[in-house]
Amino acid sequence: MIASIKDNLEDIKSKGLYRNLPPIAKSHTKYTIFNGEEKLNCASNDYLGLSHNDQVKEAAAEALRMYGNSSGSSRIVAGNYDLYDKLEYETAKFKNYESCLTVNTGYTANLLIISTLADSRSIVFTDKLNHASIYDGIKLCGAKMVRYKHNDMNHLETLLKKYDKYPNKILITDTIFSMDGDKARLKEIRKLKYKYNFLFVIDEAHATGIFGEGRGIAHEEGVEKDIDINMGTFSKALGGFGAYICADKNIIKYLINKGRSFIFTTSLPPSVIGGNVKSVEIVSKEHEKYGGRLLDNCRIFTNLLATLNIDHEKSNSQIFPFFFKDNNSALEVQKKLLDSGVYALLARRPSVTTPRLRISLRADFTNEDIVKIVKCLKKII
Numbered sequence: 001m002i003a004s005i006k007d008n009l010e011d012i013k014s015k016g017l018y019r020n021l022p023p024i025a026k027s028h029t030k031y032t033i034f035n036g037e038e039k040l041n042c043a044s045n046d047y048l049g050l051s052h053n054d055q056v057k058e059a060a061a062e063a064l065r066m067y068g069n070s071s072g073s074s075r076i077v078a079g080n081y082d083l084y085d086k087l088e089y090e091t092a093k094f095k096n097y098e099s100c101l102t103v104n105t106g107y108t109a110n111l112l113i114i115s116t117l118a119d120s121r122s123i124v125f126t127d128k129l130n131h132a133s134i135y136d137g138i139k140l141c142g143a144k145m146v147r148y149k150h151n152d153m154n155h156l157e158t159l160l161k162k163y164d165k166y167p168n169k170i171l172i173t174d175t176i177f178s179m180d181g182d183k184a185r186l187k188e189i190r191k192l193k194y195k196y197n198f199l200f201v202i203d204e205a206h207a208t209g210i211f212g213e214g215r216g217i218a219h220e221e222g223v224e225k226d227i228d229i230n231m232g233t234f235s236k237a238l239g240g241f242g243a244y245i246c247a248d249k250n251i252i253k254y255l256i257n258k259g260r261s262f263i264f265t266t267s268l269p270p271s272v273i274g275g276n277v278k279s280v281e282i283v284s285k286e287h288e289k290y291g292g293r294l295l296d297n298c299r300i301f302t303n304l305l306a307t308l309n310i311d312h313e314k315s316n317s318q319i320f321p322f323f324f325k326d327n328n329s330a331l332e333v334q335k336k337l338l339d340s341g342v343y344a345l346l347a348r349r350p351s352v353t354t355p356r357l358r359i360s361l362r363a364d365f366t367n368e369d370i371v372k373i374v375k376c377l378k379k380i381i
């Protein structure tokens, strides 16, 4: 057993897929201290810088002082305080849904939704580029998994026709794809929903706080009413931790009663909940200053890339992928970027099939920061 683990590690290394934990002392707003040096942080999902927002930190500290460092048990036993209900009330209002449930992580939320609502007699239609947690949720419950080609509505419809007889159908898609930065076609999927009748689930992890006045892509496209379950995270643009699931009250009650990954786990610590409440308040009241500012930065970045003839693929979000033929050339470029002061994420298998550098922009980048990133890219790519 131990010998085969060692062999497997050697195999991973020989393919250029070995991962080291990065030597980061800490991150402070837009900078990260990498190997003792300050770099612009283009790798984090803290897109709005809210993890270091003074009001958010104070709200988290206040909750810590008032409720302690741990909730002490699961929500259904003793770990449910008024603060948790407040977060759910505010999030449901913000997302324009009847009811909301907070869950420990986005990963757990997808496991919870899929494995509670589907079983081995169900069928789940899923975009090929959906997040790993969606894939794992389907695996866990033993439902039939049908993966359609990325954003390919013809392929999806062919599959919906083919499996039309299944009684329990679910379709789930990211709204912003985390490694490609493009958007799902929610309006087209909505049409198919009324033709083929499935439960429509979306994952707004990279959209919440940014698009649709911060309310997400479903809000931006005016299709909220057609989405049965709208989940997203507090851990990305909201600079906190945990996830929310918005839906009608019966779905939420069902998840509370039947969801194993909700029932059998301690609830989030109060400080996290307190910080999340403040973040939701900020993004709902001050969109221009945060999500709006980030979208301005995306436009500046895209225009600069175009004038310098840098191919920026198909992104229409804060996430920009730059593709490479092989892992080692991507690794080399990542290192050069780092040497010139920019930390970008290197994504490889099993996260993605084509190796890429993923640059994510932030609301707190200045014009000078963006010019610097583009100049570095121009020199290197």
Ligand SMILES: *Cc1c(COP(=O)(O)O)cnc(C)c1O
Binding pocket: 105, 106, 107, 108, 110, 131, 133, 174, 178, 203, 205, 206, 233, 234, 235, 242, 243
């Ligand atoms: C990050 C992410 C998740 C997982 O969220 P965590 O809170 O980090 O566990 C789920 N879905 C998508 C699309 C994500 O990008």
